[in-house]
Each structure stands twice: as structure tokens, then as C-alpha cells.
Amino acid sequence: MTSSGSSAPTSTSVLRELYLGRVRWDLLRPFPDQETGDRGAGDVVIAELRGLLHEWIDPEAVDGEGRLPDGFTDALQEAGLLRLMVEPSLGGRGLSWLNACRVVEAAAGWSMPVAFTLAIQNGFGSGSYLPALPPGPLHDLISHRVAGGIVSAAADAEAAGTANQSRTTVAVPVENGAAYLVTGEKCFIGNGPIADFLDVSATVIAADGTESVRLFFLDTGSPGFEVVGTHQFMGLRGAAIGVLRLDAVRVPAEQMLPELSDGWRMRPTAPRSVDGTGTPPGDLLDLGQLATLARHLVIAPPSLAVARMSLRWARDFAGRRTIDGRGLGSYEEIQRQVAENAAEVYAAETILRWCVLGTDRADTHLDLTPAKNLASRAAERAIDRTMALLGAEGYETARSKTARGAEPLPVERCFRDARALRVAGGVDFMLDLWSAKANLSAWYDQAGRPGTTPPPVDAESFPPRCLPHARFVTEQAERLAQICRRLTGDTPLEALFERQRTIKLIGQIATELLGIAVAVARSADLADQDEPMTPALADLACTAARHRLTALWSQLTEETTPRTGTDPATTGAALLDATGGTGGTGETEPPDTTEATVAAIWCELFGLETIDPRVDFYELGGHSLLAIRMTARIRDVLGLKIPVRMVLENPTVAELAEAVGARSGTS
Template sequence: MASARDLLSRPNSPSFLESLYTGKLQWDLLDPFPDQDAADRAAGDHALAEITRFMTEWIDPESVDETSTLPAGFVEELKKRGLLKLGTAERSGGWGLTPRNIFRVVTEVASRSVAVALIIAIDNAIGISAYLPHLPPGPLRDFVQDRVERGAVSCTADTEPEGAANTVRRTVAVPTEDGDAFLITGDKVFVGNAPIADVVIISATVTEQGTTQRRLFFVDADTPGLRVHAEHGFMGLRGFPNGAFTFDRVRVPRTRMLVEEGYEGRMTRTANLATMLGRNYLIAAPSLALARLGTAWAQDFASRRSVDGRTLDQYDEIRRVLAAAAADTFAIDTLTTWTMVQPDLDGPVNTAFEQLAVKNISSLAAWRVLDRSMSVLGAEGFESGPSKARRCAVPVPLERAVRDARGLRISGGVDFALDYWAGRLVLPTYYPQPRPAADLDEPEDLTGLSTQWLTGRNTDHARYATGQAKELARFMLRVRERYAEADELLAAERVVISVNAVVNEILTMAAVLARAATLAEAGHTWPQGLADVFCADARRRVTDLWAAAEAAVSGDEPDHTALCAGLAEDGRAAGIFQHTSVPAHLARAEGNEQ
């Protein structure tokens, strides 16, 4: 059965991140840093212009946020304009855009409404059009092709009430007596586009001939027994159609089941491949949009607000905050350029591992940007846009952006859980037999990086990143002495999470430095400062992450287990939780006992 590492690795396509796992930075893969070619950029510019006009005409973002409702007829207009199949060929009613331009479109839409951006992203990322390239010729492909050409809205129903992280799917598909179909029974929750979907992709457990496997089924939403029984409302992302499904013996022809080889992950092999690229559209694109907005809002506010006769942007601390926000935004843009310009796993460079990493990197960086922006704007940032408008202040919707950005850290996997899942990819380099780079004791080698185009500070950052990659390998070799088996290390979750967070910081440092060098060679020296600020901040984060990892390995840290056990005892934490209301489900349970 294929592992996650097996799924992403390509023997004939080198991977920067996979090499980093061994302790080596292959600078020559990053430098010269890739960029979108002129013809493709022009095609994207045309699409952006048209979609911007469409969004301006149809969407009032404050109204969508206030009412949690999209304008009447809007979804039909999305279908009519082919915005749910941006990557589909024009002959099939799509736009024929490349992944890079799809990303640009979603980013632009998110700058006006994250809710609308997610509707578009879902269909293009994990909807039926995203699965089409993975389907072999046959009835299932014909069905999906037909629905794509009709402009159907689709969604993927995978998360269950028990939680998304579970490997087992309680939704079951039972074969009919004649074997020609399945009856699907179960529940799904937090399904994006569920209330507006025409086609539903359902994950379910199938048992046949003594073998149990997870399978995907492609089902028309009007099939008897399939119903949306609740629409979810969130703190942010208001107006985004999201809901729960119940399946009551939904009959699905066997030909609508995707049969694929076994895979040890919590999702099927094909779902993993689609979701990996999809996170760029679903999470990274809105994160970039919000980071850009937050940076611009903070800069504008700082230039027009004064304290004691000096505008805020003349104060040292404010300048540091503004610079850090711009640097984080540059980092998101850099990493998504890297993954989107060359998204093909079998291309000259395999960016599959980076596509997985980009979700956490982008959403956490966007959160830092907006949190800083909130501090700069103060009460005016915390105040809602409509409230500011009522008193004739600049109605910057920072409060809404913060709510939306918090959702992006959850969607697609809560950040620390995703760090844990991604951290598992490092382990095969060291278990069962270690295969680190051969030059761990050699001086830092910057071969492949055009250091002549970097400032002295940035060259030092590159040397630091190279050294930290070596430190990663040395740390993992030491960890083997403490945890002889991979499963033992996986039980030490804080270690795995911290290691992956370090990997993400090294990756992003390397990417921004390589891009800064390439841009400097072309005559653009201004990104040098952005790279410097980002790397300086990243180095402080790396120091903290290594401290957390070392403490978890050595045991020189508080006894969290004992503390949690104590909290569970009656009266132990009364002083902490005094006057705290009992959760409703516990209150009902206590009432039943009485």
C-alpha cells in the first residue's frame, strides 16, 4: 500500500523540499527563480480584468458579510460564465487557464469577497473538474465530463461528525444484491458548496470480498435519499455556502465509483493529489489576498494618522511592523509563485511537497500580517467596516478580514495538525535506515545560489538556512537514539510538529532569497530588504521551534499530562473555572443522571 511519501516522490523529478529533509539545500533548483511567461501572464491579465468587472457588478462584500447571503441569481451567473471550470478547455465551456492564472483569479476574487473566492476555488480545486485529469476512460469519466460541460456546481463530502482527522469513514456504501450499484448511508459535515451543489463527490467505506477500502462516488445531488440537512454559519467567511449532508440508502451505480490502488492516508490517493494542489487555490490564494490588503491598510492608516504632530509611519516601531507585514506578504507571493508556475509533479522540478507545505506557510503568514495591521489601526481596526462608514471614517474592513483569515488556518486541516501530518513525510529519510546528506560536517555550501546579487546580510541568511538544513539532519539522527522506531517518534507529537515548522521556515527563507537574487539580477533591488526582514524574523522563529523540540525530546518541560489529568478531577480547578458555565451537552448529561 502506497505511503504519503511514495505518493509525492518522483524518482526522475528532483524536489527541493525532499532534498531539504536529508539536510541539503539544492539552491540550483530555486535559482534562477521561476516566473510566469509573458504570454501566460497576458492571458491571466485578460481573465482578471473580466472577472474584476463581474465582481464589481455583482458583489457588495459588506452586504454579503452582513446578511450571509449571496445575491439572487449569482450562482447561476457563475455557472453561465464558466467560473467554476477555469482550467477546463474553452471547447468544454471553460477558460483554459493554467494553474498559475487560476490562482491569480481566486486571489483577485478573494480581495473583494473570500466567500465567493471559496465557491470558485472548491470547484476548481476539489470539484469534479479537478478530478477529471485523474479519471481513466470509461463511464465515470464520461459522466464527469458531461457534468463539467453542463457547468455543474460540485463539492466533496468527506468530513464526518466525528471529525476530519479520522482515518475510518463511517459513511458506508453497501453493494446491492445484483452488484450493479451501491447504497450509501451516512452523514457528512462542513462541506463547502453543499447547499448549491449539483454533483457531490462522496467518500465512503466499501467492503467487498473480505476487503475494506475507502472509495469515492460521484453522485447527482438530486438523487433520492441525498439531502442537505443543515447550513453551517461561521465566525468568518459569511456568505460561503457550507452545509451538512445525510445519505439514506442513496443508490449509486457501480460505474460512478472511482476504483484506485490502496493508500495508507486518511483520504484516497486521488483525493490527496487533488487536495494538494487545491490548497493553493483554497487557502494560499485568499491568504495572499488578505495579506496584501492588510499590508496596504496598515500603510495607509500609518500615513494619515498622527500622534503629537508626527504621522505614525515616522515612528520606529510602526516602521518595523509595516516592514514585517510587507515581508510576510512577499513570502506568500514567492512560495505560491514557486508552486503554481510549476505544479506538475512529473515536471523538471517536483513541487508536490511544497504544495502541501504552502497551506500552513501562507495562512500563518497572512494571520501575522492582519494581526499586526490590527495593532496599527487599534480600535479603528477592531471596529467593523459598516460602523466606520456610519461615522464617515474610512470603512476599511479589517475586522472582517481577520475573521476570514482565522478560518483559513482551520480549513483544510488545523495548522498544528497539518504540521504533524506533513512532519511524517520527513521520517522515511531516517527510518528504518537513515539516509541523510553526505556532507553534514562540511562548511555551508551556497553553490547554485547567485550570491553576487545578494546583499551581505542576505548572503548570511542563505548561509544560515543551509546550516539549519544540516542541523535538521543532525537533530533527526540524534532523535533516532531516543526513539528507535518511527512510531515512537510519531507519538512525540510536539517533536514532529516542531520539526515540520522548522522545515517550512527554511523552505520559505530559501525561496525568498533565491527570488531576491533573481530579481536583483534583473535590476530590481527593492526585494532585498523584504528578504532580509523576513529571514531575520524567521531565524527568531526557528530558534524558538528548536527549543520546543529539544525540550520535548529531553523531557525538560512541564508535565502537561499530569496537569490535564488533574484538571479532570472534580474541584481541582475550581479556582480557575469559577463562574464558568457548563457546556450544554454536559448540562444535559448531568440532568439525565439526576
């Protein structure tokens, strides 16, 4: 993700250094910029995309009908827009990661479903694996399919949730290991309903009973593959995101991803940098890093597009609206809100660029997780501010505005679409937790503890408006390191990570500090390039972040000191225990029994609403593959690992519940 022609592998993360009490201005400055030639290559593709959008896409029609026009995906394919970073020899455009982000941003500024289609295909599609695959049959197969022009997808999410380490989808070896039969159901799969080729995560159970999650590449035309339906959301109407079902789909063994360093895509390990064409400079690229880069492509550019549109609409409204003859834009509060939106644009653009351009000097892999939250939250604040500014006109649909002759600004549609950006790729509070855990772990490693004091801020190298923020973030990093040192010194790792609110707050604090650091660094260099507005926007962005930090530190102090008032977690646990999760209606229900839980799992897997606890597993159409899935669901729900034979030997709900209860000691 850099426009630089080459980049050496690095291991120093700006975010990790913040946790250790250091602001690495030497990494952040001079702030990386896109090379002129690389920008020109992106401009050409963006112009082509905009031509296609104007020819094919009526955003309101897509939103109303919930689908993209027939033939549009083919038009994207013919233009090479579904192979933005693929090498030209395979029909791709060979763009840098930054240019791919610019293309997705341009699409999001016109139609968010189109942006998601492009981002998912180019970030998570099968072609994105080529840099990570060693030479061999799978590499050759994917290269051939990509060159032929495919829509592809990554099918990982399941109804049980992606936070689980295992998958309920299972792959059973057959034909003496020459192939696998993959069975399961996937949901929320971007581009899944229109994919020709995709990778599916599945649990493989070895002969000795050990389990591992592996990826299998398969054609969607294979017998047993089915598109169950397309999800309907409050926003993103028209994006092909759906439910997929696999019933003993045969996949040749050579189409299983080789066991690389990290095992499967969503389990990241030590990252390496990438060069301007989105390929590794030498060694194979880590699959986990590819996943976070792909998430960045899906979230950050659309977030920037939302912030830009919010600013444009706010300025437009303030310029045309009057109150008793006085222009709305002359009021101080309106001026402030427009400026705050401009600061959101600056902040979102800065973190996007740092993560894709900073890889020639730093490991931005860890920075990509907080970057998702920085960008998506900036977008949501901006569109919410604009909707409030426009009042009822902002809440009104574009279709309604057209009917009454008003300018049909799609603020309401954009508001709905923007909310998806905080959900897709991991909900924001979970990313705060994961980011903090990944970085706090360094404190349990003696080698990761800070041993040197960072150099003082060079006052002459920052614009006057941003110098206080540079000093502030330096002081705050030291404060963050102090709390990390105290918590990790007093508490074992597993016990500390159980304190989720504390960990989440630490993650949010570090995220805001990263946002301030990159904003200040970029403003210093843009100011030198005669960008007079930049220091002001950076100042506003950093000031807003400091206000948020004040609240976060206050909450963290409360969490890390003895509590004298009501404990929300204790109250919540009592409500859940007393009501079965009904939210405290006062109507208590009997606690779930093992039999009720097992019955619910049977209903889920057999597609039933209710089930007689005496009905036979085989009479319902049960088979060994379903039995494997059932053991996986029992493990996920009850936390109990049982052998497949237990299901086969206890073929009713009642019998299986009794056997499970006896094994867990609850019968």
C-alpha cells in the same frame, strides 16, 4: 501548477532535502517565473471577474445577510469561472494553476466567500478528477456534467473528524453489485448546499468483512439526498458550507471511483508533476497530489490577498493620521510595522509561486503542506498587525464606520475571514505533525539517509543582504538533519511518532527553513531583474523567520532532554481523567461507562437528546444500514471492531453495551 509548457516527472523535494541536511539551490534557482503569454491569459480572466464582482457583490451586504446574491453563481458559470482549468472543449478557460491562483486572489481581495466558492469548485470540484480518471463511463459522465455547467463539491468531512482512516458514511452493495446504497451525514462541505453533483466518501464493507473507503459520484437530486443546513462561522459569512444527509441514496456501481494507486483522494502517494493547463504530462495524476494542489488553491491565494490588503490599509492609515501635527508614518515603530507587513506579502507570494511554478524541476507535493501554514500564518500576522495599528478603528466594523462618516475599511471582517485560513484544509498544528512524519520516515529508510555534503553557498550569486540568510539556512538544514538522525536512530518509528510535541516542533522548524530558502532564492533572481526593494523584503522576512526559529529550537531542546519540571502532557492527562474534559473545575464526574458511550452513539444516530437503555432498536426505526453506521461509530469511539450482527442481536442500549463490554473485557 506551472506555466511551463511541459514538465517531466520528478521525485526530489526541496523540503525532503532540508530534512536530509541539504539546501538544493540548484532546484530553487533560477527561481521560476510566469511566462508573459500565460500572465496575459490570466489578466483577461481577472478583468472579467472584477467586472462581475463590481456588478453583483456588495461585500458588506454579503457579510450581513450571510449569502451570495441569487443568480451570481449562474453568472460565474456563464463566464467559465467555475471551470478555470478545464479544457475549452468542455466550456472551461484552460488556465494554468498559477492563473487560477491569481483569479482566486483577486476574488478574495473583494469578497472572501466568493473566493472560497471559486477555489473549492475549481480545486475540489468534479472536473478536477478528469486528469486522474482513466477512460470509461465515469470519465464520460463527469465530462458531460462539467460541459453542461455544474456546481460540484467533495463531501468527505464528518462529525467524527477527517483524521479517522474510516468513514461512518457507508455504502452497501445491492442488485448483485450493480449499485450501492449510500447512507450517512457529512458536515463542513464547501459548496455542498449549492452543488448539483458531488463525490462522497463512504466505507464499503465487502462480503468477507474487509473495509475500504471509496468515492461515489452522485446527483444531489437523487432520492434520499438532503441539505440539512448551512454552517454559520465567525467569518466567511456568505460561503455555502453545509451539512448534507444521505439516506440510502442509490449510486450505480460505475459511478464509484476506480481503485487507483492511492485508493481515495485524501490519502496521497508518490506525486507527479503537472503542466500549464493543470493536466498531467503523460501518466495519470495521483489523487492525493490533486487534493494538496486544491488545498493550495483554497488557502494560499486568499492568504496573499489578506496580506496585501493589510499592507495597503496600514500604509493608508499611516499616511492620513497625525499626532499633534506629526505624521504617523514618520515614527520609527510605524515604519517598521509597515515594512513587516510588506515582508509578509513577499513571503506569502514567494511560497505560493514556488509550489505552482517549481514542478518542472522538483516534486513540490511535499512542499504544499508547509506552504499552507507559511501563507496562512503570514496572513494572520499581517492582519493582526494592521488591526493593532488602527486600534479601535481597526476593531470597528465597516458598517459602523460608514454610519459615522469614517472610511469603511473592512479590517474587522478581514480579520474574521483570515482566521478561517488556518482552519480550512487542516488545522495548522496537525499539518506540522503530518509534514514532519512524512519526511522523518525517510530517515528510517537507509536509502534516504544523506551520504554527501552539500556544496558551499556561492557568495557571488546572492545579494549582500541575503547572503547571511543563505548561509544560515544551509547551517540550519545540517542541524535539522542531525536531530533527525539522532531521534530516528534511538527510537522506533511508532514510538517516535507518539512524541507529538517533538514531531510538531520539527515540522515547524522545517517549515520556517523552507520559507527562508525560497525567499532567498527568489530575491537573488529578482535583484538581477532590477527589483531594488526585493532584497530588503527578503531580508526582513528571513530575519523574522530566524527569530521564530530561535524560539522553536529552544522548545525542541527542552523536549529532547530529560525533563526536570512539570510535564504538561502528564498534567493535561490528569485534568482530563479527573474532570471528564471539563477543564479542572473541581467538580469531578463519574467516569464514562460503556453503556453511557453506547447510549451517546445511539442518541447521535437516531437524533435524540436522551434515550431509555431498554428501548428497542427496531422500534426506533433502526435498520441494517443504521446498524452498519453504529458499528463504525463504536469502532471510532471505543476502538473496538464489532460485527453488524451484534447490534441486530442486541437491540437495546443495555444489551449492546453488555455485549460490547464482554468483547472488550470491560464488563
